[in-house]
Amino acid sequence: MNASAQPRLLRALAGETLDRPPVWFMRQAGRYLAEYRALRETAPDFISFCFDPEKAAEATLQPMRRFPYDAAIVFADILLIPGALGQKVWFEAGEGPRLGPLPELAAMEAEVEASTQRLANIGETLTRVRASLEPERALIGFAGAPWTVATYMIEGRSSDRTGARRFAYEHPEDLDRLLALLSDATARYLVMQAKAGAQVLKLFESWAEGLSEPLFQRLVTAPHTRIIQQVRAAGVDAPIIGLPRGGGQLVEDYARDCPVTAVALDTQASAAVGQRIQKTKPIQGALDPLLLRAGGKALDARVEGLLAQWGSGPYIFNLGHGILPDTPLAHVEQVLKRITGEGMRAV
Template structure:
C-alpha cells in the first residue's frame, strides 16, 4: 500500500516529523527547461490549454527537487475567458482583459464554462498518472474577489478602481462574485475528479479591505465555494490563501471551512500558532524576495519558521510565488533544509 502523501497528512491535522514542502509558482518561473518549453507555445493562454505542455511544466520542478506536492500549471484568469471575457497576456506587462460582459450573460455561461476548461482536467490526469503516489497533486483557482479585480480593471493594478467599484456598485459586484463562485466551484469539482488531491483558493489581493468588506467579498464567497464543492461530493482538503489579510486572517479561519490557511510574509509566529491551536493547518510564510536573495538571512529564517510552527500541522511554503529570477540553488538549499536531505541544484533529467 502506498504511503499517504505527506501534504494530505498535514492537511488532515497531523503534526509530522517534518512539514511537507512545496512552493507557490514552482511550476516554471525560474527553471531554464520551463523557459525553453514556453518558447514552443503561441501564447500563455494557449500554453495553459495544452495538456501535454502544461503537464510537463507541472512536473519539471518535481524532477529537480523533492517537493512533496505538485501544483497544476494553469492561471487564475482562465475562468473569465470561459465566461466570455477576452483575456490575453502582454509580454513583459502581464494580463489584459477586454470589456466586462453583462453579468446576466456571464451567469448564463456558467454551466458551460467548465467544459471550456477541460484541458486543465486532462493536464491533472496526465500529471497524476506520472507523479509518484506519495507526492500530492494540487488543483487551484483564483479567489472571486481577486479575479473580479482583473475583470473590472482589465489589468493588474493597485486595485483602487476595483475597491471603489465595490463601494459604489455593491449589488453589481455581489452579482459578479456570485457568478464567479458558481463557476469556480464547478471548476474545482472538475479538477478534483481529474486527479487533484487538494485544492487551493488564491485570493492574491485580500489586502487593504475593511473588516466588513473583507467578510462580504472574501470570506463569504470562499465559504460558498467550499460548500458547493462539498455538496458535489468532493472530499479533497482545501487551502485558503487570503494574501495580505493581516489580522483578518483569523476572522477568515473562523468563517471559512478550509482545512489549511495560507499565511503571507507578514504573519507572526503567534498568529500561526493560534490558527494551529484552533484546528487549522497553516502554510507559508517565507518571503519570496528572501528566497531570491539567499545567504545567511535565508538560512536563519527557514530555521525560525520550522521552529515556531513545527509543533503543529504545518506546510512549508512561501508567502507569495517564486520570483522568475530566483537562483535554482537557493530553492535547492531550502528544500534540502526542510526535508533533511541535501539537494543539489541538479539539471533536469
C-alpha cells in the same frame, strides 16, 4: 492506503504533526527554471500554453524532477475562468494580463454551466500529471478566488485595486452578483479538477489587502464559503487551502469563519497568529520570496525560525507568495535540502 503511505501533504492537512513539514512552493512551475523557459517558447502565447495538456503537464512535472518537492501544483492561471465566461483575456509580454470590457452580468451568468467544459483541458493536464507523479507526492489543483479575479475583470489589468474597491462601494449589487457567478463557476471548476486527479485544492486570494472588516467578510470570506459549500455538496472531500494574502489580522477571523481545511499565511504573518490558527487548522507559509531570491545566512535563519515557531503543529512549508522568476536555483536547493535532506537532482 494506510496513513504512513499517504502523501506527506495530505497527512499534514489531516492535522498530523510530522517529523518534517511537507514542502512545496507557489509558482514552483515556471520562469525560474531554464527548462520551463525553453518549453514556453514552443507555444504561440501564454493562454495557448495553459490549454495545451501535454505542455502544461510537462511544466507541472519539471520542478518535481529537479527538486524534492512533496507536491505538484497544476500549471494553469487564475484568469482562465473569465475567458471561459466570455471576457477576452490575453497576456502582453513583459506587462502581464489584459482583459477586454466586462461582459453583461446576465450574459456571464448564462455561461457558468458551460464554462467548466471550456476548461476541460486543465482536467486533462491533471490526469496526465497524476499518472506520471509518484504516489507519495500529492497533486494540487487551484483557482483564483472570486474577489481577486473580479479585480482583474473590472480593471482590465493588474493594478492597485482602487478601481475595484470603488466599484464595490458604488455598485454593491452588481459586484455581489459578479462574485456569486464567479463563485459558482469556480466551485464547478474545482470539482472538475478533483475528479480529474487533484488531491488538494487551493483558493488564491492574492489581493485581500486594504479591505475593511465588513468588506473583507463580504468579498473574501463569504465567496470562499459559498465555493466550499458547493464543492462539498458535489461529493468532493479533498482538503482545501485558502490564501487570503494581505488580510492581516483579519486572517484569524477568516480561519474561524471560513470552512477551509487549512490557511496559507503571507510573509507578514506573525508567529503568534500562526500558532493560534494551528490550534484548529493546519497552516502553510510564509517565507518571503524576496528572501529566497537573496539567499545567504538570512535565508537560513528565517527557515530555522519558521520551523521553530510552527513546526510543532500541522504545518506546510511554503512561500508567502509565488517564487520570483530570477530566483537562483541554488537558493531553492538551500531551503529544500534543509527541510528534506535532499539536494537538487540532475535533469
